[in-house]
Amino acid sequence: MSTPSHPETAARRDWISALAKARPERLAALMPDLPAHEMLRAPEIGTIMVQGRISGTGAPFNLGEMTVTRCSVQLAGGAVGHACVQGRDKAHATRAAIADALMQTDIAPRIEAEVLTPLRAEAASTRATRSAKAAATRVEFFTMLRGEDA
């Protein structure tokens, strides 16, 4: 498997990721009502082994696992949605899978506007806040006057 180059795949990859990284309570607030759906794979908690690379660039090694919850659903109209989200929140995984399915239907623009756009904006804002605090701790060096003849 490779990183998608196809634009539709890239778009789907982006929304699945935004849904996965959303805070569960935030996603629940943005998507209070869920359409009828059938579980292809009921929400299940498991782990993913996270890998690093030696010195950041070399051979991979196993760093340790993280908890994830996955879920797959099918809507009445036939659209299939998948989710694999960090943590152990089954409602989060279910909502994310339903949102993925809805993004493949006619109401995608509504989900994009009402769910994904706010999630992306909030994620960007959280990231920007942390980066701004980090930037404030960046060291500015001053060259002190050396004891040489002026």
Added chain:
Amino acid sequence: MNAILGGGFADPPTQSAHAFRALLEAMARPGRIHEVTGAAPPAPISVAAGVALLTLTDSTTPLHLAGPADSEALRVWIGFHTGAPLVPADEAQFALGHWHDLQPLSRFRIGEPAYPDRSATLIVELDQLESQGARLTGPGIRDEARLSLPEIGAFRSNRALFPLGLDFILTCGSRLAALPRSTIVEDI
């Protein structure tokens, strides 16, 4: 798409525990036939073989599909439900296929003296599975058991490799039995 993505356990914790118990019992009592339920794999794979795949395989157990079992539908089904990587026979920890499609058995790993467990378990699809035919004796069998096997010689050669060798799960419809490498098979 639903036909392929469906057919997994509806209640994985409970159903996989029951299925695991059935497989464990089958391995512990070679020749005894067990009825299993809960999987609906794509045709032509049997319910029992589907149950074995769902229960025993995951992303860390390389799987080999032999013959008609190596279908697009089954590949997708396995990818979705178990995530088992599909590999050539000599890398497989599990293999699935009809008896004749799995031949020659020498392609599969039989383990190493220090790690006899690094060997393959073959899930063998059979057209019939009855408690008659070859005589089975050995660990887990009180006196003797009878099982309709596709042939005798292959299982006898496998027994001769002990403690190395292959283990077999024999499936037919919703029924399964097992034949670990420790079982002595005779044509009587």
Added chain:
Amino acid sequence: MYVAVKGGERAIDAAHAWLAEERRGDPAVPELTVAQIREQMTLAVNRVMAEGSLYDPDLAALAIKQARGDLIEAVFLIRAYRTTLPRFGQSRPVDTAAMAVDRRISATFKDLPGGQVLGPTFDYTHRLLDFALAAEGAPPPAPKAPVRDEPVPHVTALLDRDGLIEDQPTDDTPAPDLTRQPLELPASRALRLQALARADEGFALSLAYSTQRGYGRTHAFVGELRIGRVAVEVDLPELGFAVEIGEIELTECDTVNQFKGSKTEPPQFTRGYGLVMGQSERKAISMSLVDRALRWHELGEDFTGAPAQDEEFVLSHCDNIQATGFLEHIKLPHYVDFQAELELVRRIRREATQIREAAE
């Protein structure tokens, strides 16, 4: 010999009930919530995640509460819980060069692209107890500054350009997994790093310190230490492509070590590597020093008999759950074993006495 002994159930039940009461402490004092531990005891949570080898801050916080703050007991709870979960797969190797850094410092270069970013560090505190914390109250907000949109490359990449440091070319050898295969020696560097990433912080610290004091000296500088968040990307078979499923906080340490060259390698700087879940820089630095010390054979250095160079010693003793399991089991009933020892000592004494009496 094993002898079945029954009894003690009532005592055990009572002990558990009392444990629960002691855990709660004085009921007049408000009870800690898991969220409070997660948010305010973050570094303890991080340590439990790293050594428990499972990234889940809520679970780690719960484990700390249940273990009454005994972090090794909490790690034990996390390891036990982990065994109940199916593993769905593995991530692609995380890209630490793309980390959103909270902290990034180098002890080897003052001016470097991306700058020296201190982050929320204890380093420049005076280690004076702050009695203001004994009272409740919100801290003043941390200052913010405009973010410069520039990449933050790894410092070692700078030395790499001049060939002054050993190269670490990308390589996709599948990683061995300590949790699935029994440890075999000699271990690959990837396997050693997995063991060190989940190793006891105290053990790793002491070993690393021993190398600084001369037991397997490697003259380490912290080339770079960075803490921040990286995306975790996973190939999902049902989709047929990779997606980012979350973000985790990591601490990474790349040490630059003096190396005078050997029969096989030219004189250049060599490297040690540390990568740990959560914010845990003491552990990450320790890990990279021990990693480097263990590489003596690969780099053609001498084995001086130092503990930190001894792969079997390090890998067999770095896991605190293995260690505490074996250590603490000796307090559990060994009545029959001890009875046998007692018989043996009595017999030897009897025989010794008889020999002495016969000699007299």
